[in-house]
Each structure stands twice: as structure tokens, then as C-alpha cells.
Amino acid sequence: MSMINEDLQNLLLNYCEPESALLQQIDRETNLKVLMPRMLSGHYQGRVLSMLSKLTAPKRILEIGTFTGYATLCLAEGLSADGILYTLDINVELEDMVRKSFAQSPYDEQIKYILGDATQTLQDLNEVFDLVFIDADKKNNGTYYDLVFDRIRPGGLIIVDNVLWSGKVLSNQQDKDTKNITTFNDKVANDARVEKLILPVRDGLFIIRKKI
Numbered sequence: 001m002s003m004i005n006e007d008l009q010n011l012l013l014n015y016c017e018p019e020s021a022l023l024q025q026i027d028r029e030t031n032l033k034v035l036m037p038r039m040l041s042g043h044y045q046g047r048v049l050s051m052l053s054k055l056t057a058p059k060r061i062l063e064i065g066t067f068t069g070y071a072t073l074c075l076a077e078g079l080s081a082d083g084i085l086y087t088l089d090i091n092v093e094l095e096d097m098v099r100k101s102f103a104q105s106p107y108d109e110q111i112k113y114i115l116g117d118a119t120q121t122l123q124d125l126n127e128v129f130d131l132v133f134i135d136a137d138k139k140n141n142g143t144y145y146d147l148v149f150d151r152i153r154p155g156g157l158i159i160v161d162n163v164l165w166s167g168k169v170l171s172n173q174q175d176k177d178t179k180n181i182t183t184f185n186d187k188v189a190n191d192a193r194v195e196k197l198i199l200p201v202r203d204g205l206f207i208i209r210k211k212i
Contacts, residue, residue: 030068045202046074053078058130063087065136069098076107088118135161141184154212164204
């Protein structure tokens with residue numbers, strides 16, 4: 001899904017922070033045991049998420065789409081000492097694997113892992129968030145965006161993954177999934193309430209800052 005060639009990707013990895021042993025373990029286990037392992041954020045994108053979280057120093061993080069927990073732990077690196085990260089997912093089959101990984105991390109007590117339909121479980125959270133990462137079913141990107149917007153503090157960040165969709169967003173003849181991505185990208189681009197840019201990291205990260 002990366003937008004750059006392998007040689008340049010390897011160079012970027014040489015110039016960023018290394019993965020922890022636990023993150024390496026999650027990467028290996030995901031590739032060995034889980035369908036569609038490419039959904040995992042991976043080393044470079046994980047370091048980008050970690051850096052953005054550390055720069056934000058959030059007390060409250062919301063992640064929509066846990067998968068195997070790799071990005072969750074990267075985001076958790078920036079949590080304040082009294083911070084909480086809520087991560088929402090619908091895939092109960094991965095629960096044991098995810099909870100095992102969280103239990104091995106220094107952030108286990110700060111992570112609230114909630115299973116169910118995120119459009120429903122999100123409404124049970126009475127929180128104001130500093131950082132939101134949306135990486136779930138792409139057709140609902142716009143729905144999640146609308147649901148979280150009023151729960152983001154002024155100056156807070158929304159990060160949305162896979163907004164370049166392997167470059168398919170450039171096509172003049174788009175399939176349904178690609179049209180959904182493009183529709184969401186246009187929605188954000190036309191939203192005067194936010195500042196925004198897309199980073200061509202892996203499959204595209206939309207970085208969206210809610211204006212004060």
C-alpha cells in the first residue's frame with residue numbers, strides 16, 4: 001500500500017526510531033495468524049502515529065478500529081500519565097490476541113478495549129478527546145467523523161488512515177470503495193471548521209486539526 005518505492009521506504013526506516021520488541025512481536029503474529037495482515041500500521045506509520053501523539057500529549061485518545069493493537073500501542077506512547085485511550089473494534093475473534101498484547105505493554109491500565117459496533121459504543125463514551133484515529137470500515141469514515149467531531153477539543157487532531165487507497169483515488173473510473181474514500185476526502189477538504197493535510201505515509205494519513 002506504500003506510495004513510495006521499497007528502497008526509499010527502507011531508507012526512511014533507517015532514520016526513524018526502532019520498533020519495540022512487543023511491536024515486532026505483534027507484527028510477526030499478525031502476519032502469521034490473521035487474514036489481511038496488510039491492515040496493520042507497521043513500523044514507519046507506527047512511528048508517525050507515535051510522534052503525533054507525543055506532540056499532542058493527549059489525556060484522551062479515541063481509536064476506531066483496533067485490529068491487532070499495533071497502532072493502539074503506538075498512539076498510547078504519547079498519553080499523559082493520567083491519560084486514557086479508548087479503542088473500539090467489532091472483531092471478537094481477535095480479542096484474546098489483542099488483550100494479550102496490551103497486557104504485555106506498559107499501557108495496559110490506560111487502554112479501554114471496547115468490542116461492538118463503533119457507531120453505537122462511541123455514543124456510550126462521555127469524553128472530550130484530544131486525538132482521534134479513524135481506521136475502521138472505510139464506508140463509514142464520514143459517519144465516524146461526524147460522530148466524533150463535537151467530542152474533539154478545539155485544537156485537537158483527527159487522523160484518518162487509507163485516504164489514498166493505494167493510489168486508486170487518482171482514477172477517473174472509481175469502484176464503490178474508492179468513491180467512498182474520495183467522497184470523504186472531499187467532505188474534509190470542504191469543511192471550514194478544520195485545517196487539514198494528507199501525508200503520503202503508507203496508504204495516506206489525513207491529518208485534521210479542529211480549529212479553535
